[in-house]
Amino acid sequence: MTTCSHCHSLKIVKNGKSYYGKQNYKCRYCCRQAVERAPEKLYGGNELLKSLLLERVSLHAMARNL
Template structure:
């Protein structure tokens, strides 16, 4: 069984690791290349 991680929305890298969960229980990911943290399918706009 292969685990498929999303690609980084910032740099399109596939070097992604799980990074805990956010307040509503969604999986949080972190890019190993650029260090950005993100959620796969966010429901709200990102804060810059």
């Protein structure tokens, strides 16, 4: 986590751990807290499934394609 997700300030500090064990950060400028998330994949394995759902393909055809 390099910037605050709310105000985009560079002044963030570690602020303990969350209940799930992830590092918690606090912005010194806006005093908001955030947990660092893993970056989202641009092309995940579910892209084909999403495109088939958008095209309203039948369930039988989806199973055959996947």
